[in-house]
Amino acid sequence: MNLLTRLNQVTAKTLFHTESLGSYFEPLIQRVKPAWRTHWFRAQVLSLKPLRDDVLQLELAPQKTWPQAKAGQHVLLTLEINGRLMTRPFSISSAPDQRQTLQPKKRVIRLTIKHTADGAFTSALSQHISVGGFVNLSAPQGEFLLSDSVLNLPETPLWLVAAGSGITPFMAMLHQLALSTHRLKPLFANAIQSPAHKPSNPIYVVYFAKAGEHLYVDELTVLAQLLPQLKVKLLVRKNGDNLATALQGCLASSQVLICGPGQFKQDVDHQLDAINHPPQHRQAEYFQAPILPKTDNGEQHIQLTQRGKQTQLTLATNDTLLNGLEQQGISATFGCRIGVCHQCQCVKKSGVVRNLRTGELSQQGEQLIQLCISQAVTPLELEL
Amino acid sequence: MNKNINFDLLANELDDLKRQTLKDVGAIDAAYIRNVIVWQRGLEWGGRALLMLGFIHPLWWVVGVLSLASAKILDNMEIGHNVLHGQYDWMNDPHINSRQFDWDIACDGKSWQRIHNYEHHTYTNVIGKDRDFGYGLLRLSNDFSWRLKNLWQFITYIYLSVLFQWGISYHELAAERVFMGKKKQGRASKVNASELKRRFFSKGGKQLFKDYLVFPLLAGPLFLWVISGNLIANLLRNLWTSTIIFCGHFTSDVHTFSQAECENETQGQWYYRQALGSSNILGGKLFHILTGHLSFQIEHHLFPDLPSSRYQQVAPQVQAIFARHGIAYHTGPFLRQYSQVVKRILRYSLP
Numbered sequence: 001m002n003l004l005t006r007l008n009q010v011t012a013k014t015l016f017h018t019e020s021l022g023s024y025f026e027p028l029i030q031r032v033k034p035a036w037r038t039h040w041f042r043a044q045v046l047s048l049k050p051l052r053d054d055v056l057q058l059e060l061a062p063q064k065t066w067p068q069a070k071a072g073q074h075v076l077l078t079l080e081i082n083g084r085l086m087t088r089p090f091s092i093s094s095a096p097d098q099r100q101t102l103q104p105k106k107r108v109i110r111l112t113i114k115h116t117a118d119g120a121f122t123s124a125l126s127q128h129i130s131v132g133g134f135v136n137l138s139a140p141q142g143e144f145l146l147s148d149s150v151l152n153l154p155e156t157p158l159w160l161v162a163a164g165s166g167i168t169p170f171m172a173m174l175h176q177l178a179l180s181t182h183r184l185k186p187l188f189a190n191a192i193q194s195p196a197h198k199p200s201n202p203i204y205v206v207y208f209a210k211a212g213e214h215l216y217v218d219e220l221t222v223l224a225q226l227l228p229q230l231k232v233k234l235l236v237r238k239n240g241d242n243l244a245t246a247l248q249g250c251l252a253s254s255q256v257l258i259c260g261p262g263q264f265k266q267d268v269d270h271q272l273d274a275i276n277h278p279p280q281h282r283q284a285e286y287f288q289a290p291i292l293p294k295t296d297n298g299e300q301h302i303q304l305t306q307r308g309k310q311t312q313l314t315l316a317t318n319d320t321l322l323n324g325l326e327q328q329g330i331s332a333t334f335g336c337r338i339g340v341c342h343q344c345q346c347v348k349k350s351g352v353v354r355n356l357r358t359g360e361l362s363q364q365g366e367q368l369i370q371l372c373i374s375q376a377v378t379p380l381e382l383e384l
Numbered sequence: 385m386n387k388n389i390n391f392d393l394l395a396n397e398l399d400d401l402k403r404q405t406l407k408d409v410g411a412i413d414a415a416y417i418r419n420v421i422v423w424q425r426g427l428e429w430g431g432r433a434l435l436m437l438g439f440i441h442p443l444w445w446v447v448g449v450l451s452l453a454s455a456k457i458l459d460n461m462e463i464g465h466n467v468l469h470g471q472y473d474w475m476n477d478p479h480i481n482s483r484q485f486d487w488d489i490a491c492d493g494k495s496w497q498r499i500h501n502y503e504h505h506t507y508t509n510v511i512g513k514d515r516d517f518g519y520g521l522l523r524l525s526n527d528f529s530w531r532l533k534n535l536w537q538f539i540t541y542i543y544l545s546v547l548f549q550w551g552i553s554y555h556e557l558a559a560e561r562v563f564m565g566k567k568k569q570g571r572a573s574k575v576n577a578s579e580l581k582r583r584f585f586s587k588g589g590k591q592l593f594k595d596y597l598v599f600p601l602l603a604g605p606l607f608l609w610v611i612s613g614n615l616i617a618n619l620l621r622n623l624w625t626s627t628i629i630f631c632g633h634f635t636s637d638v639h640t641f642s643q644a645e646c647e648n649e650t651q652g653q654w655y656y657r658q659a660l661g662s663s664n665i666l667g668g669k670l671f672h673i674l675t676g677h678l679s680f681q682i683e684h685h686l687f688p689d690l691p692s693s694r695y696q697q698v699a700p701q702v703q704a705i706f707a708r709h710g711i712a713y714h715t716g717p718f719l720r721q722y723s724q725v726v727k728r729i730l731r732y733s734l735p
Binding site for chain 2: 013014015016017018019023024026028030031037038039080082083084085086307333
């Protein structure tokens with residue numbers, strides 16, 4: 001595979017001045033296969049349904065080579081909107097390995113997309129795709145998954161805490177749990193895949209939204225019938241519901257998954273801290289730029305290599321590398337700016353950075369980092 | 385600089401025109417450039433295949449040469465030049481953008497981009513700053529003192545046209561600095577000399593390797609048909625690009641500027657200099673595409689990163705703005721513009 005890739009690159013570079021044969025032939029292939037793109041998977045739009053005025057549900061059939069997603073993962077969805085390729089991350093809200101009813105050989109994934117007022121992508125979405133048309137997908141990505149303890153220890157209670165469209169990855173997880181429960185009944189002996197047992201963990205869904213704006217209420221009712229241990233609480237803050245009461249009964253051993261806006265994630269964390277729930281039993285996925293911790297107003301030296309050219313820079317350590325570089329007039333490729341899409345990924349040759357999403361410090365050596373969520377801790381050598 | 389022109393108003397009007405035009409840029413323009421690429425691929429492969437049919441009837445070979453030459457012209461002009469200017473970067477396409485793109489000529493795309501987009505487009509026709517005025521080879525105005533070598537500069541010009549891709553490659557590297565160690569004051573190179581040399585040889589070598597070794601060898605016994613076809617296709621492309629580019633900058637009306645004139649230049653004055661430093665060529669739609677829309681050299685110099693698919697549309701509006709401000713808009717049919725270029729080269733051969 002590596003040898004073939006290398007051969008492809010060398011041939012393309014020498015004969016056609018492109019990085020791969022695919023990129024040379026791409027415009028030709030697109031004549032026959034619309035939206036065929038190197039580096040991207042193709043998916044056909046099966047249905048397009050508004051769940052609410054501001055929420056769109058998209059069913060897609062990805063091409064066969066698309067890797068299977070795990071429940072809780074997201075994909076990057078790329079559309080050509082008025083000539084521009086635009087990419088955004090969306091959680092998958094269907095169970096892995098879901099099949100199309102009419103053509104069972106085709107896989108289906110469901111994306112639930114909330115329209116945001118300032119979102120150029122979401123507002124153009126419904127006008128630029130149509131049933132039967134094609135979009136591009138990345139491989140599924142993300143580590144927001146049901147942990148092994150949930151899958152293997154039937155006594156671990158599972159708390160799924162969502163706000164607004166944060167319910168989407170949980171729909172995938174609940175469908176997966178329901179499917180495995182029912183699949184396991186007749187075929188228990190063949191249950192080689194995880195979960196290794198019939199999932200019977202108590203499951204609590206704590207779902208905050210504005211009054212009348214809860215998504216998938218009917219589906220959650222059906223899931224509650226399939227999974228008798230599932231308890232769903234649909235909550236509205238304005239009606240007096242609060243996290244303190246919602247999270248009552250959450251044990252220290254409970255696995256808590258949180259999905260919602262950044263502020264919501266912080267509120268849930270505070271409440272869980274208050275009831276002594278250990279942070280290592282929590283996972284969170286939130287959709288907002290990371291909040292920068294206030295550090296001393298220090299500076300760090302950066303040695304930047306850009307297309308063979310070296311530059312020395314001094315960047316403030318209390319901002320992201322991406323912002324810092326841009327303020328110095330250096331344009332780095334970027335995408336989502338919240339650490340999801342990896343378009344701003346670059347090579348850190350040496351030095352330590354802090355990952356603002358996880359708070360973790362990197363190793364000293366060479367590795368790939370994302371500029372939009374990294375902060376300089378020591379002097380750095382970067383290659384753009 | 386002409387003091388009777390309201391430069392601020394001129395700048396506002398041209399800025400407005402650019403803004404209005406960019407607002408409409410979208411799916412049509414993306415489809416346009418992809419379509420040109422599809423044609424380029426078709427002509428290239430059609431051409432390479434037809435070259436080999438020369439042994440059946442030489443006419444096939446002739447058609448093949450023309451087809452391959454057209455592909456190379458499209459790649460160089462409408463696709464390469466414009467994509468490297470960043471005109472299609474807004475598409476966010478991983479392959480059709482100024483960071484990724486390289487073209488089918490001896491000059492490394494990155495080196496060209498660095499020098500051409502910066503030096504030539506910022507300092508158009510400023511003597512001493514824009515090395516593209518005469519390429520350091522030709523004396524094209526009285527701004528340069530006469531030297532003996534100018535006597536035979538028409539022959540130099542013919543050589544330059546024939547070897548244009550190598551001329552560009554050498555020139556954009558600022559090779560006289562890299563190879564001969566000549567230094568010019570106040571001009572710091574962002575890329576070191578060894579890197580520039582490496583790029584010069586690596587890209588040039590690849591070009592020779594593919595057109596004069598790989599493709600001919602792939603043709604086996606039809607080696608000679610292919611190698612000669614490639615040679616002539618490259619030659620035709622060189623002559624075409626050189627001719628078009630000379631018509632864009634060296635017709636009789638084109639002005640030059642001194643460095644002093646351009647100090648503390650406002651946006652309006654910059655536009656004015658671009659207008660007088662360039663000239664257009666009249667022609668049909670196909671002609672414009674084959675020139676990479678450099679037949680709209682004035683519009684290209686005013687708005688270098690406006691997608692080429694829009695130059696035909698903005699041209700009448702640019703002309704109207706110039707007319708209102710009393711600025712000359714230099715344009716004419718190809719033969720008239722080209723004869724002016726020839727006259728200019730000959731005129732300044734003599735003191």
